[in-house]
Structures are given as structure tokens and as C-alpha cells.
């Protein structure tokens with residue numbers, strides 16, 4: 313595709329919604345609560361907030377900025393913005409991260425799809441932790457249903473991506489986000505009024521600093537990247553479809569706050585219920601699938617609300633998966649002059665294959681482990697805790713030391729049209745020094761290298 317015929321988002325509000333569609337997803341509803349629960353609660357949340365503000369937000373600004381400046385996929389961006397050859401590695405790492413993440417993310421999305429039917433038939437209408445655990449355990453330990461649900465997810469998202477950027481992504485992202493938000497608010501109110509709810513709020517908001525270890529900090533940082541789809545070229549690819557007059561700092565800040573509020577709402581819907589019903593906060597990936605149905609079960613009209621909730625969560629996962637697929641699809645179609653359809657088919661095929669060990673990681677392949685992790689956990693760890701932070705360091709170093717302040721000024725101020733010089737200087741300082749240094753230290757500590 314040439315520069316002038318590249319597909320793009322058609323309105324400024326559409327840009328905001330599509331970018332939000334990439335950020336908001338299972339990360340808010342599933343990953344944020346399960347990691348917060350298994351990493352000690354409020355202390356983890358505190359580190360996550362700091363990482364989001366000091367590292368995530370500035371990185372999101374410069375990533376989308378690079379994409380828009382070059383109007384290209386995550387690899388070609390670096391052909392266009394610099395003469396130096398090596399930086400393209402960032403795009404290729406993003407290519408790998410996208411495949412790894414989608415391989416396990418589509419599995420979790422598959423569980424959500426399966427729960428839509430379980431919710432509708434009333435088979436998860438229970439507040440009993442034992443029964444809830446059994447239902448979830450039965451789903452994930454069945455190899456056939458694990459695989460089939462994953463394929464349904466990939467089939468659906470693969471077909472949407474074949475339809476193109478503005479038609480596919482924008483249309484899906486536009487419609488359903490506000491509904492999910494409203495449902496979360498309702499869920500929160502019910503959860504907070506359960507007897508014993510306060511213990512959950514305390515867990516979520518009263519930090520116990522002794523629980524903050526280097527490994528916890530690395531996980532929180534990894535979550536900050538994962539949440540805002542950073543460090544792997546997704547935001548670069550989306551930035552490449554941004555409008556010329558888009559106010560990047562404002563758009564990214566809005567996306568960050570909106571995304572954060574969805575996560576906090578999910579946390580406030582889940583943790584009070586965890587304590588009220590006697591679930592284990594550290595249950596891990598199953599946490600959401602057990603507690604959310606319990607909250608709905610304890611309110612009038614529970615089955616309808618519960619079914620709608622899983623439908624909307626499934627939709628939110630679609631927006632995120634589309635943005636994940638977009639990274640390899642844009643790279644393949646633009647660099648190898650492949651049609652979008654062929655690029656999408658190849659990408660989905662690769663993920664189908666990589667997804668098999670992830671889908672079977674709690675059944676047939678449960679004993680296949682590397683570094684003590686099954687395929688699902690390994691893909692998650694490799695992407696969130698290694699590839700995204702390393703990608704983040706490289707992007708910061710590139711913008712801070714190669715791209716430079718004058719160019720950044722020009723891009724983030726839309727050629728002087730926006731009066732935001734002071735803000736850009738802060739962003740530049742953060743990406744030149746603070747972000748790369750802190751990511752590097754956290755990474756080395758978290759991996760026990762130092």
C-alpha cells in the first residue's frame with residue numbers, strides 16, 4: 313500500500329474509540345484483577361499506577377507519534393524516521409509479541425465466549441466458591457472445548473480484520489464500550505453493598521508495602537505495558553492511522569484515564585465480592601470467572617445481567633485482539649506487498665498453531681513446562697515481562713537519543729498548532745532518562761539478574 317492510499321480512521325472521535333478499543337479488554341476485566349489479587353492487592357496497584365503515569369503514558373505518546381510521523385507499520389516506521397538500520401528490531405519484536413500474546417489471549421477470550429452460554433443457561437449462577445471452581449476447572453481441563461472456543465475467537469476476529477481498518481475496527485469499537493462501563497458500575501454497586509465488602513476495598517486500596525518485591529514491581533510494569541498495548545508497535549500501528557490534526561497528548565491521556573477507570577471499576581466489582589463470599593484473592597486466572605457470576609447471582613435479574621456482561625467482555629476482547637492482529641498484518645501486507653486478506657490469513661494460521669499449547673496447557677499438555685511454566689504462563693511471561701519492557705526501553709532510547717526534541721516538538725504540537733511546549737519537554741525528559749532507566753532496573757531486578 314502506498315502512503316496516500318493507506319486506510320485510516322475517519323474521525324477524531326473514532327481514533328479515540330479505536331485506541332481505547334485496543335487498550336480496554338481482558339486486561340482490565342481478567343488480568344488486572346487476577347494479578348492484583350495474586351500480588352498482594354493495594355501495593356501492587358500503587359506500583360501499577362506509578363508505572364502507568366511515569367512510563368506508560370509518555371511511551372504511549374511517543375509510540376503513536378512515531379506511527380503518525382511515518383505512516384507505516386511497526387517495522388517500516390524505522391526505515392522512514394531514521395537512517396540507522398538496527399532500530400527495526402523493535403518492530404520485529406512487536407511482531408513476535410503480538411503472536412505470543414494473541415496465542416494465550418484468544419484462549420481467555422474463548423473462556424469468556426463459553427461463559428456467555430453458561431451464564432444464559434444458569435449453570436454458573438452460584439455464590440459457592442467450590443461449585444464455581446468446579447465449573448471453571450471443567451472448562452479449562454477439557455482439551456476439545458478449549459481448542460474449539462479459541463478457534464471461534466480467532467475465526468471471528470480474523471474475518472473482521474480482513475474487512476480493513478476503518479470499516480472493521482472502528483465500527484466494532486465505536487458501539488459497545490459505554491455499555492460495558494455502565495454494567496461495571498452496576499456490578500460495583502452490588503458488590504460494594506454485600507456484607508463484608510469493606511475487607512475487599514481495604515485489600516485493593518490500603519497498601520502493605522512489605523508485599524512489594526522486585527518480582528511484583530516487574531509484573532506491575534508488565535501490566536502497565538500490556539494494558540495500554542505498549543512496547544510492541546500496536547500503538548505505533550494505530551498511530552499510523554491517526555489524523556494529521558489529532559491532538560496526540562490529549563488523546564492518549566484520555567485513553568489512559570478511561571482505561572484505568574475500567575480496571576478500577578472491575579477491581580471494585582470483584583474484590584469486595586471475593587471477601588464477602590469467601591473466594592481466594594490469589595486464585596489467579598480463574599478469579600474473575602468465579603467471582604463475577606457470584607455477584608450477579610446475588611442480585612435480581614442476575615442471569616440476564618450476567619449474560620450481557622460476558623457478551624460485552626467478549627466484545628471488548630475483540631477490539632484488543634484486532635489491534636494485536638493489526639501489528640503482524642500491517643507488517644506482512646506492507647513489507648511483502650501481500651493483500652490484507654492473505655496477511656490476515658497467515659497471521660491467524662500462525663496463532664492457531666501457537667495457540668494449541670496455550671489452549672492445552674491445563675489439560676493434555678499440562679506437564680509440558682519450560683522454566684517451570686506451562687505454555688500459557690510462559691507466553692504471558694515472555695511477552696508482558698520481557699518483550700514489552702525491552703521494546704519499551706528501545707523505543708524510549710530511540711526517541712530520547714536519536715529522534716530528538718525538535719522533531720518530537722514538531723510532531724506532538726502538530727507543527728506548532730498546539731501550545732504544549734512544556735508538556736513535550738516533560739515527556740522528552742521522561743523518555744530520555746526516567747523511563748528507560750527505571751524499566752532497565754526493574755527488569756534486571758525482577759529477573760534476578762542484579
Ligand code: PFF
Pocket residue numbers: 334335336337338339340413537538539540541542544546632633635636
Ligand atoms: N490492552 C489489551 C488489554 O488490556 O486487554 C491487551 C493488548 C492489546 C495488549 C494489544 C497488547 C496489545 F498490543
